[in-house]
Amino acid sequence: MTILVLDEGTSSTRALLFDEAGRIIDSEQQPVRCGYPRPGWVEQDADAIWEATRDVAATVIERAGGAAAIAAIGITNQRETVVAWDKDTGEPLAPAIVWQDRRTAQACAALRDGGHETFVHERSGLLLDPYFSASKMRWLLDHEGAVAQAAARGTLAFGTIDCWLRFKLTGRFETDASNASRTALMALETSRWDDDLCTLFGVPGSALPGIIDMAGDLGSCGLFGDPILVAASVGDQQAATLGQACIKQGMAKSTFGTGLFALASTGATPPKSEHRLLATLLYQRDDIRLYALEGSVFVAGSLVQWLRDMAGLVGSAQETETLARSVEDNGGVTIIPAFTGLGAPHWRADITGSIHGLT
Missing domain, CATH: 3.30.420.40 (ATPase, nucleotide binding domain)
Incomplete structure (x- = not known):
């Protein structure tokens, strides 16, 4: 089966x-x-x-x-x-x-x-x-x-x-x-x-x-x-966290997809963050509940999609690695991909995407 x-x-x-x-x-x-x-x-x-x-x-x-x-x-x-x-x-x-x-x-x-x-x-x-x-x-x-x-x-x-x-x-x-x-x-x-x-x-x-x-x-x-x-x-x-067997307290995973999401298991105790991170339910069945501390970043892989589809800087996602390896460093240029605001720990819906350090 x-x-x-x-x-x-x-x-x-x-x-x-x-x-x-x-x-x-x-x-x-x-x-x-x-x-x-x-x-x-x-x-x-x-x-x-x-x-x-x-x-x-x-x-x-x-x-x-x-x-x-x-x-x-x-x-x-x-x-x-x-x-x-x-x-x-x-x-x-x-x-x-x-x-x-x-x-x-x-x-x-x-x-x-x-x-x-x-x-x-x-x-x-x-x-x-x-x-x-x-x-x-x-x-x-x-x-x-x-x-x-x-x-x-x-x-x-x-x-x-x-x-x-x-x-x-x-x-x-x-x-x-x-x-x-x-x-x-x-x-x-x-x-x-x-x-x-x-x-x-x-x-x-x-x-x-x-x-x-x-x-x-x-x-x-x-x-x-x-x-x-x-x-x-x-x-x-939560599925990714469980799939990586991050069940015991302190075990963590980070997933890079459309966005970036880091979760750390806190066991049977809901976490209390003082740094504007999230508490979320990790697992529930019968009388068992497990919780996780989560940091959510809205744009990760979707930045590569933006470089391809909107900026036209690459023809395929794979080209980004080739370009990255073609230079020694970023030359002081940084992109803040806040296309949908900033997630953890800032939670600023008013911030927009920007590029800094151009000369």
Whole structure:
């Protein structure tokens, strides 16, 4: 038997097939496009995300010999990105707002100026920044008529990408605790939606999914033939930390992808940072909870994409290494890739990208 992993990222969706020894024996990938309708805005088509995920899964399942050959499905995903859809129709009500989006910077600043950040940090482990899901949900309620109408009807569903994909795969409206911990609406120590946080951000609890463990019976998917158990769901950075076996207190990993994310396990104790780092849920199953200290940098690999697609300085990502090796040092030139503001530890949504040291 094999295990199918669906990896839904910011720039692509992949399906990977693992054998019983944990080796990748097949994979399929499709790009996922972002839209940039205004400065600081980053959107994706939720239907396109689902269709790409469904298609790569179907391709790999077919090559494996059909759904009967798949023991279970695991899901990992880009975090914080928000989808709003109608529970009755299953249709998206607006473009998904991506984690990189900065449109709620002023709303977050107003809450910060109102003295609410300490409360948010102590209760959720997060800070008041457009990065997190809560302010995105409020923006959708305020600016997308279809979202407000669905809320009035009682059919509005808010979810992160894990929730959206499992809704389409299984019909269940649930989010795993690792993804819920990135919304700024979950109380970190209880793994429950917090009424005070929901009130602060103006997000109705009726629109939020149930919070479940990250592994177990997370539903059954019959879209590809025989039913397949969905057995795991983990936000991408927590998944990377667990995949590197960073479970014991003090063990850490750093992932370079679209952004850069460093996580250090703190064991069963939620961390209390004095340096504006984040506390996040690393693992939850049954009565076991593990936590991590996280530093998030918004732009890493996407800087290479900018050099290729926007600046036109390279024709392929691989050329950046050749260019870097062609000089002794940077000559005092530094680029600050704050294309979507600065993340940890500064959390400055107002900072923009810049190049320094040119002569």
